[in-house]
Amino acid sequence: MDFDLTEDQRLLTESVGRLLGDTYGFEQRKQLLKTPTGWSEALWAQYAELGLLGLPFSEDHGGFGGSAVDVMLLMQDFGKHLVLEPYLSTVVLGGTALRLAGSADQQDEILPGIAAGERRLAFAHYERQSRYDMTDVLTTARANAGGFVLEGAKATVLHGDSADTLIVSARTAGGRDDEAGLSLFLVDANTAGIARRGYTLRDGSRAAELSLSGVQVPREALLGQQDNALPIIRRVVEAGIAAGAAEVVGAMEAMQAMTLEYLKTRVQFGKAIGENQALQHRAAEMMIALEQGRSMAMLAAMMVDEPNDAERARNISMAKVGVGQAGRFVSQNAVQLHGGIGMTEEYAVGHYFRRVMVFEHLYGDTAYHLDLLADQVA
Amino acid sequence: MDLRFTPEEVAFREEVRTFIAENLPRETRERMRLGYRPKKQEIIDWMRILNRKGWAAFNWPQEYGGTGWSAIQRMIFLEENLAAPAPELLSFNITMIGPVLIQFGTQAQKDHFLPRAKNLDDWWCQGFSEPGAGSDLASLRTRAEKDGDHYVVNGQKIWTSTAHNADWCFCLVRTNPNAAKRQEGISFLLIDMKTPGVEVRPIISIDGSHHLNEVFFTDVRVPVENLVGEEHKGWSVAKYLLGNERTGIARLGSSKAAIRRSKEVAKEVRMKGRPLIEDQAFRTRVAQLEVDAKALEITQLRVVSAYAKAGGNKPDPVSSVLKVKGTELLQNSSELLMDVGGPQAMAVWQAELAAMANEPEIGPEWAPQMAPAYLMLRAASIYGGTNEIQKNILNKAVLGL
Ligand SMILES: Cc1cc2nc3c(=O)[nH]c(=O)nc-3n(C[C@H](O)[C@H](O)[C@H](O)COP(=O)(O)OP(=O)(O)OC[C@H]3O[C@@H](n4cnc5c(N)ncnc54)[C@H](O)[C@@H]3O)c2cc1C
Numbered sequence: 001m002d003f004d005l006t007e008d009q010r011l012l013t014e015s016v017g018r019l020l021g022d023t024y025g026f027e028q029r030k031q032l033l034k035t036p037t038g039w040s041e042a043l044w045a046q047y048a049e050l051g052l053l054g055l056p057f058s059e060d061h062g063g064f065g066g067s068a069v070d071v072m073l074l075m076q077d078f079g080k081h082l083v084l085e086p087y088l089s090t091v092v093l094g095g096t097a098l099r100l101a102g103s104a105d106q107q108d109e110i111l112p113g114i115a116a117g118e119r120r121l122a123f124a125h126y127e128r129q130s131r132y133d134m135t136d137v138l139t140t141a142r143a144n145a146g147g148f149v150l151e152g153a154k155a156t157v158l159h160g161d162s163a164d165t166l167i168v169s170a171r172t173a174g175g176r177d178d179e180a181g182l183s184l185f186l187v188d189a190n191t192a193g194i195a196r197r198g199y200t201l202r203d204g205s206r207a208a209e210l211s212l213s214g215v216q217v218p219r220e221a222l223l224g225q226q227d228n229a230l231p232i233i234r235r236v237v238e239a240g241i242a243a244g245a246a247e248v249v250g251a252m253e254a255m256q257a258m259t260l261e262y263l264k265t266r267v268q269f270g271k272a273i274g275e276n277q278a279l280q281h282r283a284a285e286m287m288i289a290l291e292q293g294r295s296m297a298m299l300a301a302m303m304v305d306e307p308n309d310a311e312r313a314r315n316i317s318m319a320k321v322g323v324g325q326a327g328r329f330v331s332q333n334a335v336q337l338h339g340g341i342g343m344t345e346e347y348a349v350g351h352y353f354r355r356v357m358v359f360e361h362l363y364g365d366t367a368y369h370l371d372l373l374a375d376q377v378a
Numbered sequence: 379m380d381l382r383f384t385p386e387e388v389a390f391r392e393e394v395r396t397f398i399a400e401n402l403p404r405e406t407r408e409r410m411r412l413g414y415r416p417k418k419q420e421i422i423d424w425m426r427i428l429n430r431k432g433w434a435a436f437n438w439p440q441e442y443g444g445t446g447w448s449a450i451q452r453m454i455f456l457e458e459n460l461a462a463p464a465p466e467l468l469s470f471n472i473t474m475i476g477p478v479l480i481q482f483g484t485q486a487q488k489d490h491f492l493p494r495a496k497n498l499d500d501w502w503c504q505g506f507s508e509p510g511a512g513s514d515l516a517s518l519r520t521r522a523e524k525d526g527d528h529y530v531v532n533g534q535k536i537w538t539s540t541a542h543n544a545d546w547c548f549c550l551v552r553t554n555p556n557a558a559k560r561q562e563g564i565s566f567l568l569i570d571m572k573t574p575g576v577e578v579r580p581i582i583s584i585d586g587s588h589h590l591n592e593v594f595f596t597d598v599r600v601p602v603e604n605l606v607g608e609e610h611k612g613w614s615v616a617k618y619l620l621g622n623e624r625t626g627i628a629r630l631g632s633s634k635a636a637i638r639r640s641k642e643v644a645k646e647v648r649m650k651g652r653p654l655i656e657d658q659a660f661r662t663r664v665a666q667l668e669v670d671a672k673a674l675e676i677t678q679l680r681v682v683s684a685y686a687k688a689g690g691n692k693p694d695p696v697s698s699v700l701k702v703k704g705t706e707l708l709q710n711s712s713e714l715l716m717d718v719g720g721p722q723a724m725a726v727w728q729a730e731l732a733a734m735a736n737e738p739e740i741g742p743e744w745a746p747q748m749a750p751a752y753l754m755l756r757a758a759s760i761y762g763g764t765n766e767i768q769k770n771i772l773n774k775a776v777l778g779l
């Protein structure tokens with residue numbers, strides 16, 4: 001066991017911290033939110049320059065050869081600054097799918113482009129009816145002479161509006177809820193038959209609803225084994241959970257720091273509100289939750305590459321629960337201890353609150369993962 | 379002791395429910411069922427329908443156009459109205475300024491303002507809080523200086539709910555900055571929002587809505603006849619207002635509506651391949667909230683009965699229990715409803731706007747207002763005296779700590 005950072009990791013967090021400190025002030029971020037894409041191409045290019053977009057990829061693919069812990073550290077900083085760029089969807093979700101399932105050709109074609117900031121991916125798996133059920137896929141892919149024809153719809157596709165390449169799951173066999181029969185496809189987002197409706201999630205990040213009708217893709221679009229994509233889909237989602245958990249830790253740190261500052265400076269009844277023991281205890285409870293949550297985000301990062309499927313899934317579920325509960329506690333109390341000001345759009349606490357809220361409702365919420373864990377209690 | 383409602387009370391509940399079912403405009407009901415907050419005009423229309431029935435001033439004495447209902451009947455009425463769900467009676471008019479004028483107002487103030495408040499001809503807002511005076515309300519600094527037959531008001535209020543809709547504002551202002559105790563130099567003024575020098579600026583809240591405002595007063599001239607009660611004695615008026623009507627404070631009907639809605643939507647969404655409503659952990663969570671709601675209902679009945687027995691004029695500090703538990707239940711039930719919605723509840727959109735623009739919907743029609751409701755209800759433990767302050771009240775006034 002070793003919780004210390006390497007020299008490289010320290011350098012990474014320092015340079016990221018500097019960049020975001022300069023570019024991601026609350027006001028700067030508000031301007032970004034008002035742009036049509038909702039994030040910055042210029043910053044994306046800077047992430048590429050710093051090597052962040054290839055962080056987890058091998059050096060052969062223009063990457064950094066970084067570990068899941070490196071990604072965790074980066075995502076913590078992204079969470080602290082509420083970064084809006086499509087890092088999770090492109091590098092974490094898309095990158096994981098390609099790293100684990102892509103052929104050598106597919107990896108060579110796409111990963112260097114991601115690392116260079118030239119390509120953006122989105123993971124189009126969940127559907128409107130599926131909520132958190134990974135096997136509830138109704139979209140179909142029918143083999144034909146030209147390859148496959150995709151039919152169906154995908155929901156809450158993170159950054160699906162700006163991606164150039166979509167990773168789409170579809171049934172090549174079986175029916176709703178079957179574990180077998182799922183396949184993944186690499187699809188050019190501009191292929192005929194794809195309609196995308198972009199919109200904003202409650203935290204200001206972007207997503208899209210996709211509809212696919214008669215979308216013809218070539219045989220080489222298949223990513224990984226036909227009919228057997230579920231193990232890959234699981235790992236992509238797990239990587240998303242690990243990265244998102246780290247983001248929540250960053251957001252919790254920011255909320256905790258803002259709240260402490262407020263407790264020391266806000267005066268009511270002739271003294272700082274932080275002099276009230278009731279609020280001191282609440283701050284201590286927030287810290288306790290934050291530390292427990294941080295532990296769980298670390299667990300997720302350390303488990304994301306664990307080869308034993310059951311062991312990995314179980315620990316990731318635990319992390320999702322732990323971070324979800326900690327995030328809810330810290331964000332609700334951060335608003336409460338700020339009083340009225342915490343309820344306003346002009347103040348950052350509410351933005352962190354919503355980031356945490358949105359992540360809690362992706363990839364299975366607290367109740368969902370507790371249910372999965374409860375099924376395994378022996 | 380008998381915890382059951384009397385047959386008369388049961389019949390009364392039925393009468394209220396039937397009236398609401400038959401008279402609440404269909405469109406308002408449908409919007410509110412989906413979680414949309416009522417529009418200004420919907421609130422006005424519903425208040426006027428209730429006023430024609432004689433129910434708008436449900437808590438005023440009969441001589442002022444009130445109902446003469448018992449405390450239990452008032453509670454039943456409020457709960458049915460919220461659970462329908464129908465627009466809430468505008469509390470600024472009905473539970474705040476109305477009772478205050480009845481208690482402290484001049485005959486002229488009563489004659490002019492009461493009928494108009496009841497019919498929502500005037501929309502009132504509450505100008506108490508200031509940037510430096512939240513929980514510590516008595517530290518307020520907005521100044522009112524006498525100049526002939528006017529007060530000249532300068533200062534700023536904040537968190538003024540619906541000030542942008544309002545015709546009038548009842549305000550706490552400092553008339554004597556040199557009083558020995560801070561509470562002794564405060565007066566209660568009625569300010570016409572159209573007076574020159576009144577400026578309302580919106581504050582957007584984290585649910586994306588415009589509910590809150592800042593209100594700035596620059597040399598605003600208020601006729602002295604708009605003083606309520608004695609000059610410098612506004613604090614006792616404010617205390618009366620804040621302690622006056624505690625029946626509605628728990629807003630139990632709203633929580634019940636959210637729990638009911640959660641169960642309805644849980645039949646439509648899935649959990650591990652089955653309808654969510656069949657999931658044991660979900661059912662346990664609902665059961666817990668229903669237990670909480672029942673405990674709150676009985677506690678509320680006890681507080682309301684005790685209040686009535688005591689003559690109905692002295693606020694009972696135990697009503698802080700209702701505020702704390704009522705707002706916790708509101709928050710927990712809105713949280714449940716949002717969790718039922720899941721990822722679909724995270725998108726920013728409005729079903730009604732999509733329909734108007736002929737755009738495809740982003741999710742099911744039940745989804746878009748779940749997160750905003752949850753977000754806005756985070757404020758329930760902040761406004762009306764934060765839950766920390768409520769507990770301080772219990773410590774001091776009940777527990778003697
Ligand atoms: C099973 C057991 C084993 C123990 N073993 C040992 C031992 O081996 N050696 C030893 O030296 N002692 C031991 N103790 C004693 C233990 O350290 C004391 O009980 C403890 O320090 C609390 O002191 P107290 O019981 O006098 O309670 P008090 O200090 O009187 O506290 C009463 C309550 O008031 C609260 N309280 C007190 N001050 C504050 C404050 N400033 N703010 C907020 N809340 C406050 C406390 O949290 C507690 O809830 C043991 C106690 C127990 C129960």
Ligand SMILES: Cc1cc2nc3c(=O)[nH]c(=O)nc-3n(C[C@H](O)[C@H](O)[C@H](O)COP(=O)(O)OP(=O)(O)OC[C@H]3O[C@@H](n4cnc5c(N)ncnc54)[C@H](O)[C@@H]3O)c2cc1C
Nearest residue numbers: 276336337339340504506507512513537539757761764766
């Ligand atoms: C949605 C909304 C609507 C509102 N509508 C109106 C309105 O229409 N008119 C109006 O006048 N006001 C309104 N308010 C203002 C509301 O009454 C105040 O927000 C409230 O009194 C708290 O004041 P504050 O926001 O300044 O918080 P503060 O008083 O600064 O409190 C900050 C935190 O410190 C805690 N705290 C403060 N003092 C103590 C203590 N002694 N012990 C323990 N904890 C303490 C509080 O509980 C809170 O958690 C509204 C507020 C909101 C959020």
